[in-house]
Amino acid sequence: MSPRPVKMRRIGKPPVISGMKPYGFADNRTSSGKVFLNLEEYESLRLCDFYMLHQCQAAEMMGVSRPTLTRIYSSARMKIAEAIVEGKQIVIEGGKIYFDSSWYFCNDCGCFFNNPGNKGNPEKCPLCGSTMIVNYDLLPEMIYKDPASPDNFCYYHGWGRKRVGKRRRDFRT
Amino acid sequence: MKIAITSTGDSLESKLDQRFGRCACFVIYDTSTGNIEFVLNPNKDATEGAGPASVQLVASRNVEKIISGEFGFKVKSLLDNLKIQMVVLKDPEKSIRDIINMLKH
Numbered sequence: 001m002s003p004r005p006v007k008m009r010r011i012g013k014p015p016v017i018s019g020m021k022p023y024g025f026a027d028n029r030t031s032s033g034k035v036f037l038n039l040e041e042y043e044s045l046r047l048c049d050f051y052m053l054h055q056c057q058a059a060e061m062m063g064v065s066r067p068t069l070t071r072i073y074s075s076a077r078m079k080i081a082e083a084i085v086e087g088k089q090i091v092i093e094g095g096k097i098y099f100d101s102s103w104y105f106c107n108d109c110g111c112f113f114n115n116p117g118n119k120g121n122p123e124k125c126p127l128c129g130s131t132m133i134v135n136y137d138l139l140p141e142m143i144y145k146d147p148a149s150p151d152n153f154c155y156y157h158g159w160g161r162k163r164v165g166k167r168r169r170d171f172r173t
Numbered sequence: 174m175k176i177a178i179t180s181t182g183d184s185l186e187s188k189l190d191q192r193f194g195r196c197a198c199f200v201i202y203d204t205s206t207g208n209i210e211f212v213l214n215p216n217k218d219a220t221e222g223a224g225p226a227s228v229q230l231v232a233s234r235n236v237e238k239i240i241s242g243e244f245g246f247k248v249k250s251l252l253d254n255l256k257i258q259m260v261v262l263k264d265p266e267k268s269i270r271d272i273i274n275m276l277k278h
Contacts, residue, residue, distance in 0.1 A: 008246060063246070098250035109275065111240075112261040116253050126238055127260050129278030 009040040019091040035083040038095030041076030107132040179241040183211040185270040191242030194223035224248040
């Protein structure tokens with residue numbers, strides 16, 4: 001029997017680089033191999049370590065279960081540790097993923113729409129032509145979701161029961 | 174520009190279908206000529222893969238925008254690659270005539 005197919009993982013934003021190279025080897029080597037970091041592992045690092053989301057919030061954003069996210073995340077950390085310790089190149093590629101293009105919301109007709117292919121922000125709603133459009137981004141909502149509030153209590157994952165002593169980077173500008 | 178709208182029937186009075194892959198009918202509206210074409214969806218009762226099959230049907234008519242109530246995740250990634258714009262309108266009471274009038278803004 002074939003195994004259950006892997007779920008597609010949602011990637012919010014593609015990485016700005018396609019990899020990283022080490023420099024200044026102690027012995028006069030020029031290269032020492034590559035580590036292939038999947039895009040889903042990159043995304044788990046971006047959400048968990050850069051935006052400091054809880055793992056269940058990150059899992060929700062990537063469209064996978066919390067245990068799966070933890071597996072992806074620990075594999076990402078192992079690969080990065082390997083790259084740093086052994087001086088390997090990091091190549092970010094592959095993975096079973098899809099990109100979630102940015103979405104907008106029209107305040108006039110209440111529709112959601114995306115803007116594929118066209119660079120820059122759209123000026124008017126593609127349905128009613130109104131200019132009352134706002135960027136609909138899930139990430140800020142997730143970052144500033146107050147875990148102490150009873151509304152945001154997660155019965156399944158148990159977060160929100162008490163404030164977790166995790167320091168949050170402040171992204172508000 | 175051609176726009177596809179998912180519909181529950183093949184008249185202008187039918188309502189917007191809240192599903193994309195298994196909608197009853199696609200309305201293809203051409204903004205430059207004002208032509209309205211009704212295409213019955215052969216994937217209406219498909220058990221599997223209705224979304225991608227419907228994308229193929231719609232993309233073969235060079236549609237640039239699709240209006241529906243919901244898109245599945247397979248469809249979203251396909252449409253992203255094809256650079257077709259998705260418009261999600263969560264209003265099952267809107268008729269096709271209303272939507273076409275809105276598009277004439």
